[in-house]
Amino acid sequence: MAPVTTAVWITVAGLCVTTAAIKAFGPLVFGGRDLPSFLARAIPLLAPALLAALVVTETVGGTGRALVLDARLGGVAVAGFAIWRRWPLAVVVLCAAATTALLRAV
């Protein structure tokens, strides 16, 4: 069922404003000055934690509160092999998509 047009446009406007505010927050508030020491310790560790969480949510996450185990798992496993073989990132990504597409086709 298609939602009413007003709801769609309110969503567009609301997401536009909140996205801009959220993206500006860190640089605006924490840029241009010395960081509190616990933040300075946390920042180098953010990348590995966020990347690992993104790998997990993009592999077994869905649109609701449930683990979704599907063909993406095979694609990511092949990507793991390609990364271990030190293939370029573009090749890694293509291998993952091709494997997932193949698994869905059979």
Place this chain on the structure above:
Amino acid sequence: MLLGLSFGVLARPVMGSVATIVISTIVFAGSAQFAALAVLSAGGGAAAAIVAGMLLNLRFVPMGIAIAPSLRAGPLGRALRGQALVDASWALANRGGGHFDIEFLLGSTLAQYPAWVGGTVLGVLAGGLIGNPRAFGLDAIFPAFFLGLLVAELRRPDARPMAALGGLLALVLIPLTPPGVPIIAAAAAVFVVAGWRR
């Protein structure tokens, strides 16, 4: 490009052609757009759709804090550069040890923007011809991409326990919380650990 195409194909029947292209042009946050779309197509209202999108966008708060020390600009310049935050650019601009190559971040976002918007337009126009973009395995692109960048991070020994913590926390929280929360929780855990180890 391909993900923008997927968004265009999936969003047009729900949001209409114009709103689909406008949201990609002015919001430019893929996962938030997909989340809002999921709520709208399930019959949810605008407030629920915006909250779902915001939950996914909240990870730009820790990402923005992470790039803050690398920014050399006044307040307005910093806020504007913050608009270039998208997952892939942030991850690619990461130079390890808390340093970010801001020029690289801006450049890779500038490269992705026309691809995202153009992909959406193509998806809206060609929607009927393509069918379901998942058949091409496009949804496996993101986890593979992030896995590649994660493995590069893991060369630093102090990154490994944090990666394990973030990954495990996400896995446990996916069935329990709305999408977006697991990623924010992983970031929050890092701040907790860093505050506790003083």
